[in-house]
Amino acid sequence: MAKPWHHLPEALRAEARSTAGAVRSACAGPGRERDLAAQSLKAALAALVAWIVAGHVLQAPMPFIAPWVAVALVRSTVYQSLAQSLEQLAAIALGTTLATAAGMAVGDPTLAMVLVLPVTLLIGNWRKLGDQGVYGATAALFTLTTGDPSVDQAMARLLESVLGAVVGVAVNMLIRPPVYLRDSHNALRGAADAAAECLTGIARGLAGTWDQGDALAWDRRARRVTELVGEAREALARTEESARLNPAAPRRAALLRRSGPYAHTVYVLEELARYTRDLTHTLVEAADDGTAKPRPEPDVAGRYARLLERVAVAVEAFGRVVTDDSREARERLRRAVARTDAAHEDLRRLLADRGTADPEWMGLYGSLLVDAHRAVQRLLEEPPHDGERS
Structure with missing residues (x-):
């Protein structure tokens, strides 16, 4: 019987042909491929702008958070960007607050993870947070693994998240806002x-x-x-x-x-x-x-x-x-x-x-x-x- 990896070169060639076809379609004229390419470029631009503003203009202590949020909020519609920005900020605020409180209370990041992650992952399934609930657990991990949790750090994370959300929504709204x-x-x-x-x-x-x-x-x-x-x-x-x-x-x-x-x-x-x-x-x-x-x-x-x-x-x-x-x-x-x-x-x-x-x-x-x-x-x-x- 043929081994699965024996077909890998042909699979790679087929994937390359498919990718080349998508690139040609994006260059040829308006269509789904061009819309996807435009959204990808806008997401990259939003991340770059958020990084420059957070890291070089505002000198934020954790500038990576702003582009992380911004790139996730360049969605397929302006309405989705706005709605999901509120859901994502709520999830990040929840995860950051719980992780900061647990970290400061127990003084050990590993033990704080044991206490916080099950809670944030469970709350992440709450339908009010849509598909943004996972950001609560991610924010908790960032809080517990990038330094000693403190109120000042928590505030800085939340403000940088807000900055990233504003940049992501603004880029999606002002640059080629999609109408499908x-x-x-x-x-x-x-x-x-x-x-x-x-x-x-x-x-x-x-x-x-x-x-x-x-x-x-x-x-x-x-x-x-x-x-x-x-x-x-x-x-x-x-x-x-x-x-x-x-x-x-x-x-x-x-x-x-x-x-x-x-x-x-x-x-x-x-x-x-x-x-x-x-x-x-x-x-x-x-x-x-x-x-x-x-x-x-x-x-x-x-x-x-x-x-x-x-x-x-x-x-x-x-x-x-x-x-x-x-x-x-x-x-x-x-x-x-x-x-x-x-x-x-x-x-x-x-x-x-x-x-x-x-x-x-x-x-x-x-x-x-x-x-x-x-x-x-x-x-x-x-x-x-x-x-x-x-």
């Missing part, structure tokens, strides 16, 4: 494209011969669409958070007004994803020989495939309205929805003429028709114009 509208834009377009591709794949399969393996593959793709829509909702929440307390937000108000239409689009895509999952679940049951569920007859399957093709085109047009909210894009969506509505009506008439007393067939046809109708109705709900709806 692009993330929502890309996530919504990706979810819409994935939904359209999934429906197109089902349509092509239904138009020919298919089995349970095909139905299960469609169901997996439908689940992936649901995941992508969830990621789009998370991206939208991040966009809205990035505008809070952000001095750049007023200058980008026209772009941020799209968050209303984007929220509407997420809602519609969630309904489409639910419809697609219902559809694939119905097809999986119909293809399972063990359930004795009926399969759609060839002419019904063909008409339904035609409907799904038109739904897919309409979903793609719907996604394009998000990224290109123009008159032409909306007109293209309206035409696609009209064709989808016509295909739905054609299928409805076929199923009405196919009336049967078999409850299994009626259940299958009814499910297909209701699901298709739900999708068409959601597509008729066009995204509102900027600022119309939130």
